[in-house]
Amino acid sequence: MSADPLVVGVDFGTLSGRAVVVRVRDGAELGSAVTEYRHGVVDRELPATGRALPPEWALQVPSDYVDVLRTAVPAALADAGADPADVLGIGTDFTACTMVPATVDGTPLCELPEFAENPHAYVKLWRHHAAQPQADRINELARARGEKWLPRYGGLISSEWEFAKGLELFEEAPDVYAATRHWVEAADWIVWQLTGSYVRNACTAGYKGILQDGQYPSRDFLRELAPGFESFVADKLEHPLGQLGDRAGTLTAEAAAWTGLPEGIAVAVGNVDAHVTAPAARAVEPGQLVAIMGTSTCHVVNGAELREVPGMCGVVDGGIVPGLWGYEAGQSGVGDIFGWFAGHFARESHDELTRLAARQEVGEHGLVALDWHSGNRSVLVDHDLSGVVVGQTLATRAEDVYRALLEATAFGTRKIVETFAEAGIPVTELIVAGGLTKNALLMQIYADVTNLPLSVVGSAQAPALGSAIHAAVAAGAYPDIRAAAGAMGSARSAVYEPVPAHVTAYDELYAEYTTLHDYFGRGTNDVMHRLAARRRAVAKGRS
Ligand SMILES: Nc1ncnc2c1ncn2[C@@H]1O[C@H](COP(=O)(O)OP(=O)(O)O)[C@@H](O)[C@H]1O
Numbered sequence: 001m002s003a004d005p006l007v008v009g010v011d012f013g014t015l016s017g018r019a020v021v022v023r024v025r026d027g028a029e030l031g032s033a034v035t036e037y038r039h040g041v042v043d044r045e046l047p048a049t050g051r052a053l054p055p056e057w058a059l060q061v062p063s064d065y066v067d068v069l070r071t072a073v074p075a076a077l078a079d080a081g082a083d084p085a086d087v088l089g090i091g092t093d094f095t096a097c098t099m100v101p102a103t104v105d106g107t108p109l110c111e112l113p114e115f116a117e118n119p120h121a122y123v124k125l126w127r128h129h130a131a132q133p134q135a136d137r138i139n140e141l142a143r144a145r146g147e148k149w150l151p152r153y154g155g156l157i158s159s160e161w162e163f164a165k166g167l168e169l170f171e172e173a174p175d176v177y178a179a180t181r182h183w184v185e186a187a188d189w190i191v192w193q194l195t196g197s198y199v200r201n202a203c204t205a206g207y208k209g210i211l212q213d214g215q216y217p218s219r220d221f222l223r224e225l226a227p228g229f230e231s232f233v234a235d236k237l238e239h240p241l242g243q244l245g246d247r248a249g250t251l252t253a254e255a256a257a258w259t260g261l262p263e264g265i266a267v268a269v270g271n272v273d274a275h276v277t278a279p280a281a282r283a284v285e286p287g288q289l290v291a292i293m294g295t296s297t298c299h300v301v302n303g304a305e306l307r308e309v310p311g312m313c314g315v316v317d318g319g320i321v322p323g324l325w326g327y328e329a330g331q332s333g334v335g336d337i338f339g340w341f342a343g344h345f346a347r348e349s350h351d352e353l354t355r356l357a358a359r360q361e362v363g364e365h366g367l368v369a370l371d372w373h374s375g376n377r378s379v380l381v382d383h384d385l386s387g388v389v390v391g392q393t394l395a396t397r398a399e400d401v402y403r404a405l406l407e408a409t410a411f412g413t414r415k416i417v418e419t420f421a422e423a424g425i426p427v428t429e430l431i432v433a434g435g436l437t438k439n440a441l442l443m444q445i446y447a448d449v450t451n452l453p454l455s456v457v458g459s460a461q462a463p464a465l466g467s468a469i470h471a472a473v474a475a476g477a478y479p480d481i482r483a484a485a486g487a488m489g490s491a492r493s494a495v496y497e498p499v500p501a502h503v504t505a506y507d508e509l510y511a512e513y514t515t516l517h518d519y520f521g522r523g524t525n526d527v528m529h530r531l532a533a534r535r536r537a538v539a540k541g542r543s
Pocket residue numbers: 013014015016293294295296334335336337338339340350351354434435436438439
């Protein structure tokens with residue numbers, strides 16, 4: 001073994017894949033590289049046919065992920081000036097629930113000529129929200145039958161997760177469903193490309209695949225949901241599991257040629273971009289909540305005990321680190337909302353809008369917004385909800401709305417933190433990670449709105465570093481994730497402190513947010529559902 005061993009971590013985000021080369025002994029990041037996905041998010045038309053996609057669709061092209069292995073990994077090695085022979089292992093993380101319909105050998109169905117023109121044969125990205133009607137039925141039936149797994153998901157299964165998307169495939173594309181041998185998380189599909197064998201990771205199986213206490217939803221439940229769907233688990237989903245930090249296998253000759261890494265090195269079990277970030281932030285103890293803020297935000301926090309938190313995404317035994325209950329919540333749209341507004345309405349850069357918005361006092365714009373442009377993941381778990389900005393006048397400027405949207409996402413995070421605390425999972429430290437940490441105004445707003453000091457993860461590529469930490473454990477360099485996190489992870493404490501005057505002003509605006517939140521989100525006024533149904537009906541009629 002080399003005197004100073006290295007590991008590689010690769011983070012597959014929504015828009016790009018990022019690779020880092022990391023020193024095992026201290027987590028120093030020696031080099032990195034980014035590859036944007038060639039097809040990005042396919043949400044308007046299918047590249048193969050040019051056919052328009054219905055609203056709420058979001059697909060990806062799996063060969064884009066392999067391109068990351070071919071380009072970002074060698075580029076990161078070159079950037080680090082690293083000798084590939086020093087690399088002990090590679091770890092990866094992915095967005096989730098991002099699903100690949102695959103054949104028995106892992107070939108994505110969209111790569112078969114007979115399915116290349118069928119949108120259902122492509123990867124359904126986490127933010128594909130067209131399965132909301134299926135999710136609604138799953139929830140209704142699970143509630144009626146008193147299914148024991150439902151409270152583990154805050155009482156609601158999301159349209160983003162494996163069963164809702166699986167049912168959508170079963171009902172809307174029976175031919176693609178029939179040809180699907182494995183309904184695979186992209187997190188596991190990429191590991192399959194690296195090792196040549198399929199291992200299902202325990203993290204996504206628990207959070208997105210309704211695997212609780214070793215059991216999936218029963219055949220009986222699935223039959224009642226949709227006759228014929230009862231064999232979904234046995235036929236498409238069930239597969240041997242790998243635990244976080246375990247070795248999934250070793251790098252194949254083919255993957256070694258793609259990446260420039262040595263054949264036979266350790267490949268870690270797949271993981272989710274959010275959960276893998278906790279060790280990068282050294283947040284492996286109860287109460288330390290990590291918010292990974294990018295296109296969306298995921299919140300992950302460990303707890304010593306099992307609690308039922310309304311509207312959480314899920315609680316999984318060992319879902320973040322072995323030995324603790326891992327809790328997840330999330331906001332489906334955060335950076336995506338800012339990007340949508342900046343691109344379509346303001347036509348200004350984030351930096352310019354932020355610069356103008358930062359000049360304002362709290363409340364000066366006279367606005368309050370709801371951050372539901374991509375639906376609400378927590379705590380309402382409803383992707384038929386949509387965005388609102390209240391208070392606009394002819395004097396309202398683009399930077400005012402931009403600031404209101406930044407604030408709305410902070411209110412959404414406060415709602416989640418308060419819901420955790422009320423359910424017996426107090427948040428003692430808020431640690432932020434992800435691309436949005438570069439926006440200092442946004443960070444200050446989060447500190448002010450939550451009234452918590454904000455720690456910032458030490459790495460600009462925290463998920464990729466987290467994957468590298470898992471690679472080090474899988475390679476046997478550390479006994480477990482906790483030990484590796486202690487040596488390789490980092491966070492700077494209390495980088496943003498709440499400003500008392502802002503805290504008071506935001507308390508008042510948060511009360512307005514809560515009123516709107518409950519009015520539109522908890523059934524007082526169902527206008528958003530009616531509009532979503534109408535939009536869906538028009539799109540259906542057109543297709
Ligand atoms: N300066 C900025 N301020 C606020 N949002 C930004 C800024 N720059 C980029 N964004 C938004 O951040 C998101 C990308 O976040 P990032 O963490 O890089 O990606 P991912 O979520 O794919 O991991 C995009 O949605 C973009 O609109």
